[in-house]
Amino acid sequence: MKSTFILKDYFSYEDKESILAQMQAHSKEWGAIPFLLSLLKDGSFHQKLGKGSLYLLLDEEKLTDGKPSLASFLTFCDRDEIESNLKPWIGFVFTAPAYRGHHLAGQIIEHCMNNAAALYPESEYVYVSSDEKGLYEKYGFEFVGKMKSIWGEDSGIFRRKIEKETSEINYKTLTPADYDELWSLWNQVEQTKRALNPVDDTREGITRYMKRNPTTCFAATSGGKIVGAILTGHDGRRAIIHHLCVHPDFQRMGIARTLVAKAEEALKKEGITKIFGLVFKDNDKANSFWGKMGYSLRTNLNYRNKSLNADVPTGE
Ligand SMILES: CC(C)(COP(=O)(O)OP(=O)(O)OC[C@H]1O[C@@H](n2cnc3c(N)ncnc32)[C@H](O)[C@@H]1OP(=O)(O)O)[C@@H](O)C(=O)NCCC(=O)NCCS
Numbered sequence: 001m002k003s004t005f006i007l008k009d010y011f012s013y014e015d016k017e018s019i020l021a022q023m024q025a026h027s028k029e030w031g032a033i034p035f036l037l038s039l040l041k042d043g044s045f046h047q048k049l050g051k052g053s054l055y056l057l058l059d060e061e062k063l064t065d066g067k068p069s070l071a072s073f074l075t076f077c078d079r080d081e082i083e084s085n086l087k088p089w090i091g092f093v094f095t096a097p098a099y100r101g102h103h104l105a106g107q108i109i110e111h112c113m114n115n116a117a118a119l120y121p122e123s124e125y126v127y128v129s130s131d132e133k134g135l136y137e138k139y140g141f142e143f144v145g146k147m148k149s150i151w152g153e154d155s156g157i158f159r160r161k162i163e164k165e166t167s168e169i170n171y172k173t174l175t176p177a178d179y180d181e182l183w184s185l186w187n188q189v190e191q192t193k194r195a196l197n198p199v200d201d202t203r204e205g206i207t208r209y210m211k212r213n214p215t216t217c218f219a220a221t222s223g224g225k226i227v228g229a230i231l232t233g234h235d236g237r238r239a240i241i242h243h244l245c246v247h248p249d250f251q252r253m254g255i256a257r258t259l260v261a262k263a264e265e266a267l268k269k270e271g272i273t274k275i276f277g278l279v280f281k282d283n284d285k286a287n288s289f290w291g292k293m294g295y296s297l298r299t300n301l302n303y304r305n306k307s308l309n310a311d312v313p314t315g316e
Pocket of ligand 1: 191243
């Protein structure tokens with residue numbers, strides 16, 4: 001699937017008509033869509049669901065009537081269909097059939113979880129009401145029992161803990177929707193800028209990488225902005241590290257150390273036993289850093305590589 005996804009909130013999205021038309025076209029596929037559409041069309045969305053967003057994941061490569069295609073959406077609001085004072089709730093989770101199996105709903109859920117602490121400082125958990133078995137567990141939710149819905153029916157309730165960091169630096173799993181911020185960070189860090197190449201580091205290249213490695217790329221944020229990042233991925237046997245960097249204003253605070261620890265932990269969960277990274281010989285800071293992180297220097301190997309694309313240099 002050749003796709004480039006952008007995350008938008010319906011309420012600040014400029015082309016609401018296109019979204020409504022695409023939802024309408026999907027309404028045969030899921031019975032809850034007509035109800036959601038009625039809330040959007042008669043303006044009662046916030047009255048029914050309280051404060052919150054309707055997040056959209058749009059495919060910019062595939063156009064529908066000349067507009068980005070609606071691939072996945074969900075609501076992240078004070079309420080859903082359960083009579084309760086708990087909040088917030090993720091609801092109306094839908095991925096278009098052509099996009100299923102690519103972890104798209106998971107990307108939007110991560111976005112909600114990453115913003116939950118700032119939006120709901122009083123809350124301990126994000127909730128979902130669903131009768132699906134095994135789905136929300138995949139996204140880190142736990143089943144906590146059944147509650148009555150506003151329709152008077154029993155519904156399964158799942159919750160996921162909101163991570164509250166004590167320092168002002170927060171950490172999150174990266175998704176393709178973070179590409180613009182990453183690109184800007186990489187270009188502000190000299191040693192990383194030097195390692196970028198015009199094919200693999202495009203939006204398309206990074207999206208492809210993150211789709212193959214959805215759980216092992218991390219960012220550090222301050223005030224909601226990405227200030228450090230690490231990409232790691234594996235081929236089923238070995239893991240490799242790419243583009244670890246921390247914005248110069250945030251270096252020597254232990255951010256890279258934490259990013260590396262998070263990546264290592266995630267890779268271990270995937271059963272990976274060894275990890276490596278390439279470091280320019282003249283990058284003293286990074287060589288000193290990796291030594292401190294316990295990464296030994298192999299001197300009995302030659303690094304051999306071959307480019308399979310004329311635009312990707314092999315280096316000296
Ligand atoms: C290398 C880099 C990622 C380190 O990020 P950081 O967040 O500052 O690192 P941390 O604060 O987690 O450092 C952990 C430890 O590494 C060592 N270290 C980090 N930066 C160092 C430096 N400039 N000189 C010497 N040691 C350093 C220190 O021991 C440090 O702990 P300490 O300061 O408490 O003694 C950062 O300097 C960077 O972004 N450099 C440019 C991009 C780059 O070269 N990336 C690596 C590509 S392989």
